[in-house]
Every structure is written in C-alpha cells, then in structure tokens.
Amino acid sequence: MSDPIVLVEKDGPVAVVTLNRPDALNALSRDLRREIVKTFEALSKDDDVRAVVLTGSGRAFTAGIDLKEAGQTGFALGADGGEIDLGKALAGFQWPIIGAINGFAITGGFELALMCDVLLASENAKFADTHARVGIMPGWGLSQRLSRLIGISRAKELSLTGNFLDAQTAERWGLVNRVYKADELLPAAIQMGHDMASCQPDMLRKYKKVIDDGFAISFGEAMKMEVERSKAHAAGVTADSVEEARKAVTERGRGQN
The missing domain is CATH 1.10.12 (Lyase 2-enoyl-coa Hydratase; Chain  A, domain 2)
Structure with missing residues (x-):
C-alpha cells in the first residue's frame, strides 16, 4: 500500500499538512491537488483546529504542476473548478495558514506558497516563477499577489526572468518573514501556529x-x-x-x- 500523498498531523490546535510526493518533488498532480482541497475542507470542519502549517516532504515544498500530466489534461489550472479548486479551498479556510517553505517552491508551487497567510523559509528554500519560460499563464494568483507583496518592480524581475530567489533574499524583499536552519523550520512554524491559535x-x-x-x-x-x-x-x-x-x-x- 502506497503512502498517502498528503499527511496530516496535529499538535494540539495546530494541524501540520505535508505534501508527500518527495520522489516527484511534490509535483501538483490532479490527485495531489484534490487531496489538498479535501484536507482543507476536512480541517475547516474540525472544531479543534485553529491554525495550519503547510509544508512539503523531501527537498521541495512543491516544484509546481505535474507537467507530464498537464500535457494530457490541460494547463489552465486556474479554471480547475469543481472538486479540485485549490485557490478557493485555501482562500475559504477561516484559520491562519503558515507556509513552511522547506525547499523548492517553483511556478505553481510558488503560487501555492502565496496562498498562505504567512511564509517562513528554511535556508534551503528557493523560489522561482518560470511561467514565462515554460509558456504557461499563471492562474492561481501569482501575477497579482506577488507584486502586492514585494512590489511591482521586484515581481517583474522574478516573473520576467524566471530566475531563482534564495531564502535570504526572499526575507530581505519581504516575501518570507524569517529564515531558519532546516531542522528549525517546522518547530518554528508550529510555534507560530500555537501563538495564533492562543488568540480568541x-x-x-x-x-x-x-x-x-x-x-x-x-x-x-x-x-x-x-x-x-x-x-x-x-x-x-x-x-x-x-x-x-x-x-x-x-x-x-x-x-x-
């Protein structure tokens, strides 16, 4: 029996949601997107949960959409709709979502990160918007969220070059709040979740x-x-x-x- 592609562990009122396709750098297949949506829908109905930490297993937060699969099913991911509307599921979640960016957050993975309320990063985190290089138009909000977060000029630099952004520069630009050593990231994110959950x-x-x-x-x-x-x-x-x-x-x- 294969491992679940989304893992959920609870630390009191804080739920840790881990994308679990490490061999595929947690690429966002339709199945993974569907499981993320189902997970957040379930957590929204859990009376004990007050905050979520979203992270990835292995070397990546998520490297973006599964390109091989998307070549067969289509690339207009913002129009997914139905049972796998990722943006709607996270936007509709009423409690704080803390993104613990442990590694690569590329293109669609960058978009998923930007759906979180707060971003914390490990020293190994790297962000990239490669939409313009691979020929896909963003559909999960990256073109609008990123410029509002770090300023239009820096957003254009990232999106129109496709270059990678390291964790330290991401912190300096205001994309992430703090950078931690790899083994300190998840405990720090969970602690922030507890701080938030302790509010009324x-x-x-x-x-x-x-x-x-x-x-x-x-x-x-x-x-x-x-x-x-x-x-x-x-x-x-x-x-x-x-x-x-x-x-x-x-x-x-x-x-x-």
Whole structure:
C-alpha cells in the first residue's frame, strides 16, 4: 500500500499538512491537488483546529504542476473548478495558514506558497516563477499577489526572468518573514501556529477575514469596511471581558521578555 500523498498531523490546535510526493518533488498532480482541497475542507470542519502549517516532504515544498500530466489534461489550472479548486479551498479556510517553505517552491508551487497567510523559509528554500519560460499563464494568483507583496518592480524581475530567489533574499524583499536552519523550520512554524491559535477564536477568524477583504479593495473602502465591522463586533464586547483579556496579555508579555 502506497503512502498517502498528503499527511496530516496535529499538535494540539495546530494541524501540520505535508505534501508527500518527495520522489516527484511534490509535483501538483490532479490527485495531489484534490487531496489538498479535501484536507482543507476536512480541517475547516474540525472544531479543534485553529491554525495550519503547510509544508512539503523531501527537498521541495512543491516544484509546481505535474507537467507530464498537464500535457494530457490541460494547463489552465486556474479554471480547475469543481472538486479540485485549490485557490478557493485555501482562500475559504477561516484559520491562519503558515507556509513552511522547506525547499523548492517553483511556478505553481510558488503560487501555492502565496496562498498562505504567512511564509517562513528554511535556508534551503528557493523560489522561482518560470511561467514565462515554460509558456504557461499563471492562474492561481501569482501575477497579482506577488507584486502586492514585494512590489511591482521586484515581481517583474522574478516573473520576467524566471530566475531563482534564495531564502535570504526572499526575507530581505519581504516575501518570507524569517529564515531558519532546516531542522528549525517546522518547530518554528508550529510555534507560530500555537501563538495564533492562543488568540480568541472568534477574533482570530474575523481579523484574518478583515485583513484579506480589505487587501482586495481600495484603501478608502477598506477603512470604511473596518469601521463597519468594528462597530458590529463591539456590540458583543463588554468592559469586563476586555479587562480580563488585557491582564492575560500583560502576563504573556512579561513572559516573553
């Protein structure tokens, strides 16, 4: 019996999702994409999960789509739809997704990384957008997300050369938050997941959504949206609840000094 192509392990409220096709550099076959979607759908219904760490086994996070398979099934991956709509599955996941980029994140794999809320990288991580070199148009958001994250000029440099970006430069450019030694990456990502999961669940979910929704519209409209949602949320907040939470935050801050 072959190993599962997606592994899920839980560390309390943090689920670690590992792409598990190491011999194929975790290439995103239709079967793997389908399993990723099913996994996130299942985790969204798990009342114990509050954060996900997404990573890959072996030398790659994922080297992108399975080109041999795509040559038979088509390359318009953004139009996958149906049961294997990868972008919809991750965008619809209500809890934080931390990408632990352990190795190569190439083209479609780069796009999958950009679907995460936060990126952490090992010293071995390498990013590349080779769409222009292999003749495929991105369909999972890379052409739009990357420029908003690192700036249009740097995004064009990556996308119009197809050159590789090392982990240290990715950190300097703001693509990843931090770079770790290979054996420290997953523990650091899991710890960040626990930090996020320790927030008030309702606020954690709502705050992620207001950030994402605001990012997709103009700044002025986003400011109005924040005020509206703040008013709606405030209706259920009491002085006693805030004071109690403030004490816990103060105590936590002392412990982090």
